[in-house]
């Protein structure tokens with residue numbers, strides 16, 4: 001079963017960071033570098049509620065907000081479409097009222113100042129002034145691709161200044177354990193560097 005992400009685990013994920021989690025779980029799950037946070041100080045960790053929409057339409061994003069449960073992260077395949085803000089401050093307020101933890105969208109958003117002021121974590125491919133239509137069919141809760149990475153409902157998404165990484169829904173414990181171990185090793189490297197060692201030797205690069 002998918003374990004909930006309680007506050008202690010959230011804090012550990014935040015400390016470890018997206019890049020260390022990606023490395024430790026075998027260099028898989030990273031969204032491409034075009035998916036970045038609107039506010040670099042944002043941190044996001046939660047279970048994915050997946051959404052698929054056609055480029056330039058956001059009707060099913062509104063459906064997804066209505067279906068979301070507290071703690072969900074909306075992860076949206078908007079087909080990489082950059083020329084419309086499929087998400088804005090109205091949807092942000094609706095999402096916050098539903099307890100949604102944040103948004104990852106392979107597409108555009110708008111109303112950035114208000115979204116950042118609300119402290120709602122948003123990771124996206126583009127910012128666009130233009131709006132979408134609201135009349136095309138999409139899907140909530142299926143497998144999608146976001147930032148070049150498959151995402152299933154219940155997978156865990158972790159986002160910080162480096163980008164977004166996806167952890168398989170039933171692998172949270174393993175991912176955390178592996179990342180803590182990697183961090184422990186890197187702490188040893190850091191200590192050796194402070195004592196004058198070289199990365200060439202510490203990493204066996206000679």
Ligand SMILES: O=C([O-])CC(=O)C(=O)O
Nearest residue numbers: 086087088089090091131
């Ligand atoms: O047109 C939309 O639904 C997106 C938007 O600007 C908002 O949510 O504020």
Ligand SMILES: [Mg+2]
Nearest residue numbers: 088089090111
């Ligand atoms: Mg708006």
